[in-house]
Amino acid sequence: MTAPTHTARAHSFNAAAAQYAANRPSYPPALLDAIEEHTGRPLRGARVADIGAGTGLATALLHARGADVVAVEPGSGMAAELRRTHPAIPLVRGDGNRLPLASASVDLLTYAQSWHWTDPDRSVPEALRVVRPGGAIALWWNTSPADIPWIAEAGARQAAHFGIDVEAGGKPGSHADAADPEGRLGLVPRTLRWSRRVPLATHLANLGSHSLFLVDSEERRTAYLAEEREHLAKVFPDGVVEETYDVDLLIARTAP
Template sequence: MNTDDLGQRVADDVADGGGLDGLRRLSGVIAALEERRTGLVEELRRGKAATWEEIGRACGMTRQGATRRWAGRLQARSFGVAADSYQHGRPGYPQALIGSAVPREARKVLDLGAGTGKLTRLLVEAGLDVVAVEPDEGMRARLAAAVPKAAVRAGSAEHIPLPDGSVDTVVVAQAWHWFDQAAAVPEIARVLAPGGTLALVWNVRDESQPWAAELGALMHRSTRQQIDTAPLLPAPFGTPERLEIRWEHPTTPAGIIDMVASRSYVIALPEAERARLLADVEQLLATHPDLAGRERIAMPYVTRCTRVRLG
């Protein structure tokens, strides 16, 4: 039996009887198969066992089609291998963000793409009922340990493990640019209650200080990640509201090195180039006149929030 015949037979068996029940069963199996296919692609790429050309052929698509479909998702999943650096080096969020991102009347909040719980902790401490969804197992383990009062679940923006209309607010911190937005927008709308809120949040380094600008130049000398931190969202979401909060994150030289090491584009560098970059960052921290000899450093940030309402 060839693969086309096998696929048709499985599809017919799953959708047996047809109708809405058959459609639901078939959709569930398709989602599970797609997640497994992504896992296989990840295994092949991480082990350098196949090229994008070979993966494309195996999936019935071109090399360009395969890289467009999976390269970004695999880069997003790379955070798990640097979860310790992420936890130690990434900043949290200013307290003022909660009142801006989450409406006063909201009670149940979904932290989607929650990572190691940097924002989850603030949401729980604000007295909210928080579900935190994170696809990476390593990040999820640290999240559960760091914020035990949150309900931590495996899942993704494209497949949220919650019932329809079950949360008042969805908050996405540092993760929206990794989502397949064509799939994520209707899925987020599905789990939001009528009139619910979606808040997209990014911490952006404020490079107005000379040493921060030099650090940014070092980090981006090989590649620059362009992120739209003021995105427009399609229907069924309404007109966006924008907010900026300027603040400083107290850290250490080791914390800044961990912050750099946790960036996805740094994780993806060849080992020798990555080691050279981290050594150069360490040199900057030790010799720049604004930083030399300091055990504590105030890292300047701008937190940007885009808030939209459903409908």
């Protein structure tokens, strides 16, 4: 099959925003602890902009920590879901390549699962423009570790289905050299492992909310998920899947 375009995949989430919000994994408290440790300041009271906020999974965690957070989201469907579920959180429409924010206006910029949808030639200077001197920039992804046998096997099935290289253990741009090819940000990597236990139906709905599946034909997507259900029912006969994730965190502080 012809590989879907980057743009088609980026826009695919808007039609599945409710599915995304209901089934995607969030992030562990240790992630926010690591951000506070690296930046040397608490999130409480910090001015934070969450870029490519989607349905607000990370935004809500930052808000709960006491951050003065604003969500920035380009997609109409994702923004509508964020407004519906988190009406108290300010939201502005925009993307990481052209931030609708004043220069030196935030203490922390965050990009949860979103940096790889940006163009670093544009998003890097924009991030540096918006964050204040001595502030910080944090990018992170939930990735699926290939050292877990059932996850590696599932990744191989996806690669065969799509006819492309779908790595079980990574997201495009989740490593510093890919995220910031010119090294302007000085990103420092950290990895945090965590897991959640969810019903098999939730796991499959989570899987189906990923862009490669969203841009696939309904017939192919339905057939794949039915076969995946059969595979995983053998691995998890009680119907509860333990999803294991590595959060790949890249974080940098700007010069005072």
